Amino acid sequence: MRRMIGTSWKMNLTPSEAADWFAVFVPLAAGLSDVDLFVLPSFPALSVARDRLAGTAVAWGAQDVSPYASGEHTGDVSAAMLADLGCRYVEVGHSERRREHAETTGLISSKIQAVLRAGMDVILCTGEIEPAPVQAAIGQVIADLDACLADVPADQLGRVVVAYEPVWAIGPGRRPADPQRVGRVHRAIAGRLGRGSDSARSRVVYGGSVDAASAPRLLAEPGVDGLFVGRNALDPRAFALIASAQPGR
Numbered sequence: 001m002r003r004m005i006g007t008s009w010k011m012n013l014t015p016s017e018a019a020d021w022f023a024v025f026v027p028l029a030a031g032l033s034d035v036d037l038f039v040l041p042s043f044p045a046l047s048v049a050r051d052r053l054a055g056t057a058v059a060w061g062a063q064d065v066s067p068y069a070s071g072e073h074t075g076d077v078s079a080a081m082l083a084d085l086g087c088r089y090v091e092v093g094h095s096e097r098r099r100e101h102a103e104t105t106g107l108i109s110s111k112i113q114a115v116l117r118a119g120m121d122v123i124l125c126t127g128e129i130e131p132a133p134v135q136a137a138i139g140q141v142i143a144d145l146d147a148c149l150a151d152v153p154a155d156q157l158g159r160v161v162v163a164y165e166p167v168w169a170i171g172p173g174r175r176p177a178d179p180q181r182v183g184r185v186h187r188a189i190a191g192r193l194g195r196g197s198d199s200a201r202s203r204v205v206y207g208g209s210v211d212a213a214s215a216p217r218l219l220a221e222p223g224v225d226g227l228f229v230g231r232n233a234l235d236p237r238a239f240a241l242i243a244s245a246q247p248g249r
């Protein structure tokens with residue numbers, strides 16, 4: 001399976017700044033042929049991604065979506081709008097949305113259905129909130145995934161990328177989780193979602209303070225199919241360096 005390395009910019013980079021980011025990143029990405037790359041800008045910068053990434057192998061998509069199809073939902077963005085724009089991926093269930101917008105697993109499940117129905121793929125974030133022994137963390141993550149994915153048929157699971165993101169490892173001042181711990185959680189997730197054929201298998205990527213120094217050891221861990229990068233990808237050169245990381249100790 002090819003490594004998958006992606007970034008969500010969160011609420012960073014205006015459309016103009018996004019254009020500058022792509023101007024630097026696209027030539028660097030051309031040299032990265034052994035990895036599946038994706039970028040999730042803010043809604044206003046999505047059309048910049050579409051224009052700047054046309055003809056490249058870099059996928060792109062959105063950070064959120066409405067569970068509703070259309071209508072009286074002021075300020076929301078539907079899956080059909082994102083699909084029409086050309087999004088390949090939609091991120092769902094990030095801990096910042098769960099925390100700041102009180103998103104429940106029921107809402108996340110509805111969003112996943114909306115994304116799949118519109119023909120796009122899901123990046124589903126999950127992770128324990130506080131540091132916990134690994135077995136307890138696995139229990140929390142599996143329970144969350146079971147709730148969020150209850151309505152996804154086994155043959156559709158390959159369209160869901162799971163991002164394991166321990167909340168305590170995300171953001172400024174934090175450090176990535178220990179690679180061995182990450183590997184154990186990933187293998188438990190893969191075991192739980194291992195229904196269906198091999199082509200239907202979900203990829204499991206790790207997110208939480210990933211940088212170029214931590215990437216090789218994380219990627220070397222069996223079960224880690226890729227990385228999901230936040231603040232350390234806001235510099236396109238830094239993201240290209242992470243994307244070029246090879247598994248190693």
Ligand code: PGA
Pocket residue numbers: 008165169170171172207208209210228229230231232
């Ligand atoms: P971070 O964000 O890399 O800035 O910790 C990761 C994430 O939230 O996906």
